[in-house]
Amino acid sequence: MNKYILFSILFLLGTHCVEAQVTMRAGTAKVNITPATLPQNKTVHDSLYARSLILETQDIRIAFLSFDLGGYTNPALLESLKKKYKLNELYFCPSHTHSGSTDRNIIEDKLTEAIDKAAKNMFEAKLSGGNRPTPQLTFNRLIVRDDGHAREAWYADAEEHYRYLNKERIPFGPVDASVGIIRIDDNKGKPRAFIMNFACHPDALVDVSSVVSADYVGYATQYTEKAFDNKVNCLFIQGGAGNQCSLFKTPTDGSQPENFFDMVGRMGKLLGIEAVALAKDLFPNPNDKTSIKLMTDSLDLPNRFDDDVARIHFSTILINDKYAIATFPGEPFIKFQLDWKREMGPYAVPFFFGYTWNGGKWPTYVPDVRSAALGGYGADWGPTRAPGGGEAVMTRHLQNYYVITGLMRTQQGPGDHRLDDGTVIWKPDWMK
Numbered sequence: 001m002n003k004y005i006l007f008s009i010l011f012l013l014g015t016h017c018v019e020a021q022v023t024m025r026a027g028t029a030k031v032n033i034t035p036a037t038l039p040q041n042k043t044v045h046d047s048l049y050a051r052s053l054i055l056e057t058q059d060i061r062i063a064f065l066s067f068d069l070g071g072y073t074n075p076a077l078l079e080s081l082k083k084k085y086k087l088n089e090l091y092f093c094p095s096h097t098h099s100g101s102t103d104r105n106i107i108e109d110k111l112t113e114a115i116d117k118a119a120k121n122m123f124e125a126k127l128s129g130g131n132r133p134t135p136q137l138t139f140n141r142l143i144v145r146d147d148g149h150a151r152e153a154w155y156a157d158a159e160e161h162y163r164y165l166n167k168e169r170i171p172f173g174p175v176d177a178s179v180g181i182i183r184i185d186d187n188k189g190k191p192r193a194f195i196m197n198f199a200c201h202p203d204a205l206v207d208v209s210s211v212v213s214a215d216y217v218g219y220a221t222q223y224t225e226k227a228f229d230n231k232v233n234c235l236f237i238q239g240g241a242g243n244q245c246s247l248f249k250t251p252t253d254g255s256q257p258e259n260f261f262d263m264v265g266r267m268g269k270l271l272g273i274e275a276v277a278l279a280k281d282l283f284p285n286p287n288d289k290t291s292i293k294l295m296t297d298s299l300d301l302p303n304r305f306d307d308d309v310a311r312i313h314f315s316t317i318l319i320n321d322k323y324a325i326a327t328f329p330g331e332p333f334i335k336f337q338l339d340w341k342r343e344m345g346p347y348a349v350p351f352f353f354g355y356t357w358n359g360g361k362w363p364t365y366v367p368d369v370r371s372a373a374l375g376g377y378g379a380d381w382g383p384t385r386a387p388g389g390g391e392a393v394m395t396r397h398l399q400n401y402y403v404i405t406g407l408m409r410t411q412q413g414p415g416d417h418r419l420d421d422g423t424v425i426w427k428p429d430w431m432k
Contacts, residue, residue: 022290026125026184027054028193029117030233033067033110035103038212045211045261046218048100051235052114053184053193054085054122055319060292061086062317063118064195065111066093066235068214069100071355073362077108085119089296089315091327092357093237098203099213123192126284129182129323129349131341134274137267138200139172140334141245142376150374153245169247175199176239176337179275180351182323183282191232194224196275197351199239199337204246204264216246219268220275227276234275238355240328240337242365242378293318295400301363301389304372304380313360314393316400324348326397327356330363330385331378333371336394343398347405366390 034047048068055062063085071094082090092111142150143166153166166172180197202215214221221234248267296315303309310330317325324344328336337352344350363385365378372379372387402408417426 022057024125024127024290024292025056025122026193027118027120027122028052028184028233029114029121031110031114031117033069033107034212035101035106037103038101041210042101042212043210045099045205045213048097048212048214048218049221050111050114051193051221051233052118053195053233053235054087054115054118055125055127055184055292056122057290057292060088060294062089062091062292062294063087063115064091064093064235064237065114066095066195066237067111067114068097068218069094069102069107070096070098071362072102072107073357074108075359077111078359081112081115085115088294089358090115091315091353093235093353094355095202095214095217095236096238096241096331096355097213097215097217098201098206099208099211099215101212124187125192126185126187126189127182127288127319127323128185128282128284129180129351130278130282131178131180131349131351132274132278133178134198135270136171136175136177137247137270138175138177138244139166139170139247140175140243141172141201142243142371142374142379143172144374148374150371150376150379152377166245166247166249171247174334174338175244176334176341179271179278181275181278181282182351183279185284191228191279193232194234194275194279195351196221196224196234196236197239197353198236198271199241199334199352199354200244200246201241202246204249204267208260216248216264216268216271219265220271223269223272224275224279227272228279237353239352240332240334240354242331242333242354242367243371243376244334288320288322291318291320293321293404295404296358297396297400298360299389299393299396301366301385301393304384304386310361310363310385312363312393313358314397315358316397316404318348318401318404321405322348323351324401325351325353326394327353327358328366328393329355329357329360330366331355332366332390333368333378335368335371336366336390339394340397344401348401363389366393
């Protein structure tokens with residue numbers, strides 16, 4: 001099934017076709033979602049937040065909800081918010097922190113509040129974006145071993161240098177050592193919101209089960225907001241982090257060194273430093289033609305070793321004919337992010353929004369074919385989808401991108417040779 005939404009405004013003046021001036025508007029908000037009460041064995045190390053961003057033109061309105069939870073789907077809330085705030089699409093973007101804590105009695109109200117505040121404070125907006133290399137902060141946690149198969153970084157075996165969850169910080173790959181920023185300015189040129197797009201599991205604190213924390217994501221977003229005098233909201237949207245792990249990782253031997261939180265903070269700060277540097281370099285291009293083009297699609301992804309099938313929804317988004325976003329629910333592997341950037345590189349500024357849900361089922365892990373063959377958690381055991389499913393999603397993304405740009409013809413293209421004025425100078429014999 002294919003749900004296609006493509007919007008444009010054209011006015012005919014005499015014999016000429018003139019594109020109308022389109023204005024983008026945006027709204028953003030930040031809401032604390034830390035539960036007021038916690039189990040006795042837990043304490044709050046740093047607060048959890050939900051951040052919202054609404055983008056609209058005259059024809060289309062979409063919204064992103066980024067929040068510090070491990071995962072979250074809620075079809076009833078999704079449809080309710082879309083209807084109430086007249087959204088064509090709404091994307092739930094959990095950061096996937098493994099140290100989050102959810103109070104189901106309040107989370108719906110908090111997410112609604114974040115959208116409501118953004119909707120009530122819309123402003124004329126300009127958008128810019130880009131990607132910037134970072135120091136390698138991550139490694140691929142499925143490490144190929146002597147028998148040719150991959151095992152998890154936490155798997156302790158006779159190979160001594162892998163025993164302590166990459167204690168030596170060996171940069172196993174593939175990874176994507178870059179951060180993406182989408183910057184939203186008001187009509188005075190002041191930044192009001194950022195989307196930070198980065199691929200890494202926020203599980204550095206997973207073995208410190210007594211704390212509630214946004215993990216490195218909290219440090220990175222707070223550092224970025226502080227660099228702009230806390231006058232911006234920084235939405236963190238996870239990338240293809242299904243097999244990506246932090247080089248600043250908890251020891252697995254049960255020890256908790258005194259500088260442990262400082263180490264996790266350092267990871268967030270290093271990411272924040274690069275995000276801020278990129279954000280300060282970005283400025284909207286006055287020649288950009290404002291538009292939001294969107295195509296939402298769905299595919300069935302079977303499980304690898306049982307009969308479960310997940311129908312997932314995903315969107316291809318093109319902003320200003322320049323910024324290409326591929327959304328992907330569940331935990332996609334990094335190869336899909338790398339492939340999307342390679343395919344889009346010559347044509348658009350690419351962003352890959354993993355862990356991003358706008359309906360359908362949450363598919364858990366989605367490995368690429370090579371990773372499925374090599375194996376490991378999320379690849380050939382644990383909750384994992386069958387090989388080829390992720391590639392099918394990305395092929396559809398690429399196809400949809402060419403549809404919304406108008407390059408994918410719906411009818412057969414011209415077979416003859418013509419001059420610029422339309423004069424036919426040659427036809428193949430079968431066309432005569």
